[in-house]
Amino acid sequence: MTQVKKIPLGANGPLVSKLGLGCMRMSPTWGKTFPDTTESIATIHAALDNGINFLNTGDFYGAGHNELLVGKAVKDRRDQAFISVKFGAIFYNGAWIGLDLRPVAIKNFINYSLVRLGVDYIDLYQPCRMDNSVPIEDIIGTVADLIKEGKVRHLGVSEITAEQLRKAHSVHPVTALEIGYSLAERQIESDLLPTAKELGIGVVAFANTAEGLLSGDMKAPLPAGSYQLHFPRFQGENLVKNLEKVEVLKSMAKEKGFTPTQLAIAWVNHQGEHIMPLVSMARRSRLSENLSAMQIQFTETEMQILNTHFSPGSMLGGTYLQR
16 A cells, blocks of 8 residues: 655644544444454554554543543554544533533543553644633633643644634644535635635544545435434435435546545545545555545546535535534
């Protein structure tokens, strides 16, 4: 397999892989089934072997299970891994019940994360989102203090507005913005992405297939119990119409000899050198496909077709990413 190239994370940030590994699906975040731990650790090792050093986790993924897993995987390879951790989400019995972004809570969260990961510091530490319950100055100021203490190396933010990003960056330099971005989810192009670029902030883009919508495998209606059914985009006629639009992506993928998922990742990859596709996987069998996606090139005509067909707002129904 081809080694993934490295890029600076932001204008003055550390070198990281252009492709990131999301570890969330290695834990029972969306259900009660625990994935194969041995396979998950082997997947992380294979990613590191192929130059993917950006590992993304959250202290609330599987109630700490994910951090313990990542910790086991990097135990003897800490110098090869760039660990990104999200904090702030509160779950009970597998259900989201709110956020806790108080400084006292953040100071508590970081110590548990360091112990579970088995590390002395976290490379990128970020609130998972903000709800105005705590002033941004207090949240960012607390992480800045952790950076001074040596427990954190870089500040990240996730799922925030352009205005919040500017405010956070004024308190302490933000290294990276983690945000959902795909052909089907482009509303951030109007203000958030330009703001990040202006401020020299790297972009870690997750949900490249829009929760499976762009994978080419989804069919309407979805099976009962599918987590996507919580969102209008995947319900009734909305899903039927949205899947009709995906046929263009499927057709182009077939012509180019790739999968729709690969093209969806490749499109995100081509949105800028400062943008990193963050791809979740829990099996080594997915690695080759995702690495190959990073090598895909588009003609000007192909890119125009995709950008026009999947213009911002063209998909029906909202998701939790929409503001």
